Amino acid sequence: xxxxxxxxxxxxxxxxxxxxxxxxxxxxxxxxxxxxxxxxxxxxxxxxxxxxxxxxxxxxxxxxxxxxxxxxxxxxxxxxxxxxxxxxxxxxxxxxxxxxxxxxxxxxxxxxxxxxxxxxxxxxxxxxxxxxxxxxxxxxxxxxxxxxxxxxxxxxxxxxxxxxxxxxxxxxxxxxxxxxxxxxxxxxxxxxxxxxxxxxxxxxxxxxxxxxxxxxxxxxxxxxxxxxxxxxxxxxxxxxxxxxxxxxxxxxxxxxxxxxxxxxxxxxxxxxxxxxxxxxxxxxxxxxxxxxxxxxxxxxxxxxxxxxxxxxxxxxxxxxxxxxxxxxxxxxxxxxxxxxxxxxxxxxxxxxxxxxxxxxxxxxxxxxx
Amino acid sequence: xxxxxxxxxxxxxxxxxxxxxxxxxxxxxxxxxxxxxxxxxxxxxxxxxxxxxxxxxxxxxxxxxxxxxxxxxxxxxxxxxxxxxxxxxxxxxxxxxxxxxxxxxxxxxxxxxxxxxxxxxxxx
Numbered sequence: 001x002x003x004x005x006x007x008x009x010x011x012x013x014x015x016x017x018x019x020x021x022x023x024x025x026x027x028x029x030x031x032x033x034x035x036x037x038x039x040x041x042x043x044x045x046x047x048x049x050x051x052x053x054x055x056x057x058x059x060x061x062x063x064x065x066x067x068x069x070x071x072x073x074x075x076x077x078x079x080x081x082x083x084x085x086x087x088x089x090x091x092x093x094x095x096x097x098x099x100x101x102x103x104x105x106x107x108x109x110x111x112x113x114x115x116x117x118x119x120x121x122x123x124x125x126x127x128x129x130x131x132x133x134x135x136x137x138x139x140x141x142x143x144x145x146x147x148x149x150x151x152x153x154x155x156x157x158x159x160x161x162x163x164x165x166x167x168x169x170x171x172x173x174x175x176x177x178x179x180x181x182x183x184x185x186x187x188x189x190x191x192x193x194x195x196x197x198x199x200x201x202x203x204x205x206x207x208x209x210x211x212x213x214x215x216x217x218x219x220x221x222x223x224x225x226x227x228x229x230x231x232x233x234x235x236x237x238x239x240x241x242x243x244x245x246x247x248x249x250x251x252x253x254x255x256x257x258x259x260x261x262x263x264x265x266x267x268x269x270x271x272x273x274x275x276x277x278x279x280x281x282x283x284x285x286x287x288x289x290x291x292x293x294x295x296x297x298x299x300x301x302x303x304x305x306x307x308x309x310x311x312x313x314x315x316x317x318x319x320x321x322x323x324x325x326x327x328x329x330x331x332x333x334x335x336x337x338x339x340x341x342x343x344x345x346x347x348x349x350x351x352x353x354x355x356x357x358x359x360x361x362x363x364x365x366x367x368x369x
Numbered sequence: 370x371x372x373x374x375x376x377x378x379x380x381x382x383x384x385x386x387x388x389x390x391x392x393x394x395x396x397x398x399x400x401x402x403x404x405x406x407x408x409x410x411x412x413x414x415x416x417x418x419x420x421x422x423x424x425x426x427x428x429x430x431x432x433x434x435x436x437x438x439x440x441x442x443x444x445x446x447x448x449x450x451x452x453x454x455x456x457x458x459x460x461x462x463x464x465x466x467x468x469x470x471x472x473x474x475x476x477x478x479x480x481x482x483x484x485x486x487x488x489x490x491x492x493x
Contacts, residue, residue, distance in 0.1 A: 038427040039402035319404040319427050
């Protein structure tokens, strides 16, 4: 099977040599699973360490005087308040308060930010930045960089061997240092709920770095299948499923990303709608949904109240290997966004019992040092 | 006992007028780890090629179609607690349901094992 229209990451031949099943994702040929399988890869990441290729994501530098203030005109986060060497999760909003993409923003220096955005949105995101603030800042798309994620309870010990000191890097911070002798830009962050690192590396060195990490005890390659089940259990949003242009950060239960100063001053796209929802309450909220039985409820499953009145729909759902049962997220009216609230899920025509649940389904284990 | 196969990767083994239905080894491998299976209730009428059962991996849900028409005489209740039986023993303990065939002539439209193996080889 080959599709010549698909882009490949610098680790493409490594994936194939490891026996990965490759699938099209956001225009790239990506590994959905390796011979270990989605279930095994998921559980391995939670108990040991998993290596993910996320090179399809967009990396960029944003540079210039007042770059933080200028980026704040596109996102509701407090970027001016971001400390040197710190990383923050945020979203690009549109004028209606909807979410154009979610992203990670790291402060390299007073006039230099490092951005990581979603693969499927990167072209639009970079065009958006260029159109809105391109005249005042310099956007450099780092297309020649790969991105690897090392996630799991053993990630820190593995990094300590290949980059002594990495084990005490703060959660949500960024630093440049060699890993296995290879120059890297490393954030302590991830998309699994586990402790871990996201490592930006020159494409030419990506395979060498991946091989060095995979050679360490307890590190296994993990595909997109387990990446999805891990982030779902961790209650983390998938752009295009749980958040999109029709959901505001408040509805998505991401109000925590809106800085205090931004709440007072506004000045980001959709501020009127978003700040209005912050004070009056959003009409609906993203919540965890736990089916009471064993049947998974997939995305777009209808959520109703116990009498069958439609409430909303599941936006992400499946089987949680660590939760050992089905888990899901979806939107319900604010009055139903109460843990324990019973609801029904219409799966293959049958109304199955479920209830609103606290997120995450599996506790986060971030580094607290 | 004769075994027949569908292009949708179900098998049916027939003894007299009763058939046992499951999914093939190829199908379980393609699906990956099975985490949920839903089997039809006794007495349910199923039609050839129609929805009969559901099998779900971590990634996705798939329908299991009935290879022939008939009336379900039993579902494999063991799958509710141990869906992984489908991975471990797709043509054995991982069976989905048994049915009383209403039109045994439908079996003639299915493949035998040799033909199915050729069919699968052509997919890879």
